[in-house]
Amino acid sequence: MNLTDLKTPALHYFSSPAMCCANELVQAESSRYDLERLGCYRTTTIEDADVLVILGALTESIAQELVVLYHKMPKPQRVIVAGTCGCGGGLFPFLGQQTFVDPKSLFPIDLYVPGCPPRPEAMIRAFVDLKSKVSS
Secondary structure, three states: OOHHHHOOOOEEEEEOOOOOHHHHHHHHHOOOOOHHHHOEEEOOOHHHOOEEEEEOOOOHHHHHHHHHHHHHOOOOOEEEEEOHHHHHOOOOHHHOOOOOOOHHHOOOOOEEEOOOOOOHHHHHHHHHHHHHHHHO
């Protein structure tokens, strides 16, 4: 990563508030890591978002709502999936999480952030990678 990568237009993201992954995203926004200094800002309306961040497991009811939100986003739509639950069904998918919906069956995924929960550094790296992907 160099300075010219950071001079790309800002990314505005909307996140699904769920599970412990949301705590790590909030930590990445805090003054210690400061995601905003990299040009990534949280938005409260999906109509203003460039990126949809899916945190944690997707149940069938949440998945239906996220599909509606995804179609309300302006084009081009980008999606980041964070956490072991969102990426692959959780640490223990065989213990009864039958309601899990694979996010790649709903819409195209740009980046996966593994970890349970993913570290704030990993969340920041995902946004930096997405910014470099957008600028190229």
